[in-house]
Amino acid sequence: MADVTQILSQIEAGDPSAADQLLPLVYEELRKLAAAKLAHEKPGQTLQATALVHDAYIRLVATDEAQHWHSRRYFFSAAAEAMRRILVENARQKARLKHGGGAQRVELDDDHWVTSVSPEQLMAVDDCLIKLAEEDPTAAEVVKLRYFAGMNIAEAADSLGIHRATAHRHWTYARAWIRAELLSTDTDIK
Amino acid sequence: MNSAPSHAKQIFLDAIEKYTPDQWPGYLEEACGEDAALRRRVEVLLEAHRSDASLLDEPAIEIEATIEHSPLAERPGVDIGPYKLLEQIGEGGFGVVFLAEQTRPVRREVALKIVKAGMDTKEVIARFEAERQALAMMDHPNIAKVLDAGTTESGRPYFVMELVHGIPINEYCDQCKLTTRERLELFVLVCQAVQHAHQKGVIHRDIKPSNVLIAMQDGRPAPKIIDFGVAKAINQRLTEHTLKTRFAQIIGTPLYMSPEQAELSPLGVDTRSDIYSLGVLLYELLTGTTPFEKDRLQSASFDELRQIIREEEPPRPSTRISTLSADLASTVADRHRTDVRQLQQTVRGDLDWLVMKAMEKDRNRRYESASSLARDVERYLQDEPVEACPPSAAYRFRKYIRRNKVVIATMAVVATALVVGAGVATWQAIRATVERDRAIAAEKVAGTEAARSEQVAQFLKDMLAAAGPSVARGRDATLLREVLEGTAERVERDLADQPEIQGDMWFTLGSTYQDIGYHKKAVETFQRAVNCFRDAPGEPNTKLAVALGSLGYSQCFIEQAAEGKANAQAGLDMARLVSDQETLALCLCNRAGSSTHWGMGSDEAVPFLTESLELYREMGNRPLDEAACIQRLAACEIGDDHGESLARQAHEMFHEHLGPDHHKTLGAQWVLGQILLVQGKEADAEPLLRQTLVMRERIYDKDHPMNQVVRRKLAACLTLQGNRVEANEILRGASKASEPLEVMYLLYYLNVVGFLSNQERYDEAVPIMEEMRNKYDEVQSIYGSDHNLTKEYQNALAKLYAMTGQPKEARKWYDEADGVVDKNGARAGQTQHIRTEVSRLLGIENAELPGSVKDE
Incomplete structure (x- = not known):
């Protein structure tokens, strides 16, 4: 198995294909971590995405070798994407269960995820996000880091290597954009 | 567009x-x-x-607010007070460390640690100020000084420390592939530095590898402990909050945290918390891993984490090594410049106990100071016996009970239920026979009954053996005995009409008593087993043979030597009639045992043991039984080199199969120690006897009668080397519960006299003799003049006088001691033996005396 630190250093060295290897590893680690945490947590308690992501970072990356800014950035971006996928899959599954489709419960663990919105809302947000990414990838990335990986603006800015004020502007715009989109499709948003 | x-x-x-x-x-x-x-x-x-929609305002799965952690405003180039930040050199659990230049009053480079957000700066600084004076008192080459503390412009606390160019101790050891010995030598320095701080009243509270750096000083690696006083200032306590928000980076790792630190209640933290952390550090230096797995602690919930730290007994270092994956284990061994087997062997035993003592959950049981920990490591390095040893059975058993109250209670119930169950089942089977065809059923019942009772007896035995981790090895006095006695009551009451099953139960109980060295109880119980088997109809069977033998063997421990021998002989005679090797070997051993006293042998025992050993060898694959025979043979030949080599052989066999701290290994070591002592190799014997005593007092009760014997032998050993002071300490340290101090001394004198005369060291006998003379009245007043001990004492005095050229005085005591030796009384053999010796010394012909036990 390729080692995450090694992949990061390949990215550092300018190997564009390396980034593709990162996501599956991070994805797996996050799922594992979350499962482990959920197994120990009382029902009803919540996970913090940011804690999870930092955990994954500490576990996967030899931090002393990878103190560099750029490599971290790739990692967090991959982690945000991984978190997005996990949560969306989870939401899909829950929605399916709710509507009686797919009676099999595949991943019991996922039932414990406590999200701040309903599965439908989460999926709707994700659809919007995909559209936004086509139009404004940086703004979409900020949303991913903030909404799915639980980062605050400062952290997201650091991860993206942009100024905090810039990150804030992206965020303001993206939030309005997605809300507008949802309003126009008449999705119930509280 | x-x-x-x-x-x-x-x-x-x-x-x-x-x-x-x-x-x-x-x-x-x-x-x-x-x-x-x-x-x-x-x-x-x-x-x-x-719109007032809240959507997206909260992260998808985050509900609790996180602590704001904005990046530090402090960057290289920025001035903080008189310090100019040069570059970031580290990022720790609670802050960022910069290399900084101090400009006034002196120009020098320092390390400046800025605490991240989430702390009350004022409190931090106040706590630091409170300890500043104590910190200033610390002056030790292995402690990095904390020079200053203050508040940055952005309101964060910072600490200024002596700059150390070093790397964490564990990394250093691994990188440089230090051997275990070299690691221990470094560790001693760490302990000494911590001791210095403790003496100045400063507790570190956060000792871990990243706070113990190794830097080169004059070309040699030297530890530097950093962050003294810092942990207290930032009051790093484990709380649910800090755990959950640990990525707000307040708390470091709980891996090195002592149980009292893991407590939520503000239980005072004292110097012993540092001892615990030192223990974990040593654990890691030895095994390459921490006692609890990092992953496990990281994924544990708060309550679970605290429970692990407070209650869970981590595996011993050597056990930990054996559970590492093969790859990892060989990497670790390689970093110690050795192989896995060797590493495990090095760590097993002393180092295990040393680490575990430092890491005791109960701080009262840890080393009382860092220097006593250091001293014990040094003792290990110098091949001296260490202070640390396995926790006593009683202690471990108590802990086990605390955790498993229900299990223990159930155990007693199950034991009795089983006993009853066996009776009921048989009774029902017998009823069935009345109702049905007697002939067929009777046969069936006989078969099932035998099988069942054996099953139940075996189960009972297993259960008693498994009662607790201690019982398997150590034996607990009180609880196990309670269970045994409770079971005995039920056996007596409920199985009265089932003699054979009852007999099995008695035998099982008796064996357990014998095993834990409670021979009086064992004799009582074996006697009942014998009665049952004897009353039971049918052929004289193997059960009766073995029960008689066991009875005889235990009798020899409670001054019923003659009877014991007779019983063991009867058992052996019976065993020879049945053609079962196992039974015969066992009965031979018991017979041999009945000719010995306190496990020390006699010529008489040799042929039995030789035959038994042959049988076990024939049976094959019986290393423990073989070792037991060899050990007993060694005890029969204590006077010569052959005995010594046998004892060493037995010791090695037990050591190999059971490890260094098993009671059987200890037993062999004890025999070896005594042999060396008899041979006049006191210096060689001393460490063995010391270790035996320490281990025994941990594993058995302090007042176990055998421990008194070990104490006396050790005291004698010290006396022979001219160390009366410590000999007296050892004697006085004996438990007064099983025998009064006077008796302890009396028997000790007899030991010393025996050794001195064996080696013809008459000059040294004079002061001993005077002492004995002075104490004679005491002895007589305790025992009266007819008691074997009094006689033995008188004869010993006669012997001393004879040896030191005072035949008149000798004769006086010899005559005083005249009279019949109580052949069933205490020390009959020894009394007779010394009597004969004195007769020979005094040239008295025909020393054969009435009541001689010699030919029994």
């Missing part, structure tokens, strides 16, 4: 940032001009922006 999204975004953001909502229509008019679509788009966005 104008309605391009980027354009809409720009206008939208400008509207928000530069204009108030009521100015928006005017601004949009201006910005969008004729482009109605663009204007509509921006209006929608602004409307969405102003």
